[in-house]
Amino acid sequence: MSKIVSSKVEQLVLPIVDDLQLELVEVEYKKEGPNWFLRVYIDSDKGVDLDDCEKVSEKLSEQLDEADPIKEAYFLEVSSPGAERPLKKKADVEKAVGKGVYITTYEPLNGEKTFEGKLQAFEDNQLTVDTKVKTRTVTYTIPYDKIANIRLSILF
CATH class of the missing domain: 2.30.30.180 (Ribosome maturation factor RimP, C-terminal domain)
Known part of the structure; x- marks a missing residue:
């Protein structure tokens, strides 16, 4: 189920990051303890800052509310992948x-x-x-x- 959710969220977030001239690194949907987390990792050649994360989070949150691809409660986190980022492609x-x-x-x-x-x-x-x-x-x-x-x- 988490791969299906990640795929649906990726379709929603790609136009947002493209519009902001950012790169989508990874979408991760996983359960940790009793809670579900939807994590979106973004980056760019110049790096990302808190403002970039906030813009993506706000726009994605609107898209998620409208499309409603996730039925259970979850926490949305948008961040940089960090210095040791995964190389997915x-x-x-x-x-x-x-x-x-x-x-x-x-x-x-x-x-x-x-x-x-x-x-x-x-x-x-x-x-x-x-x-x-x-x-x-x-x-x-x-x-x-x-x-x-x-x-x-x-x-x-």
């Missing part, structure tokens, strides 16, 4: 070249299922990631279709 991955990433894969590649390092390239559905292993750099090539999750990562 190939375009997100392309924009992340040169940045730190954290990747988990569906199955082990070279005996590993987690990779954290600098994304060097994304070509032909293959990611090239340089990771630090003690004092040396190890380069991995990871097929895009083997990735379970990928997000930005702050490297130290």
Whole structure:
């Protein structure tokens, strides 16, 4: 049910974020304890501030009241995805070249299922990631279709 709700909300919020020249990162509808939360994550090249979140929240709230796609009570939250935002689309991955990433894969590649390092390239559905292993750099090539999750990562 949560995927259906997220899909319906995505259809409602996309025109709003497009109009405000923002990017929709993710819509999440999940139960935490006794409460349901509808979370909408937005971003832009210049970042987002409280005003952006407030504008999207107000406009989306009106759309949700009108369309009424969610029958149970819920809390609406609109926010930035943060510094370690998920990379949901190939375009997100392309924009992340040169940045730190954290990747988990569906199955082990070279005996590993987690990779954290600098994304060097994304070509032909293959990611090239340089990771630090003690004092040396190890380069991995990871097929895009083997990735379970990928997000930005702050490297130290």
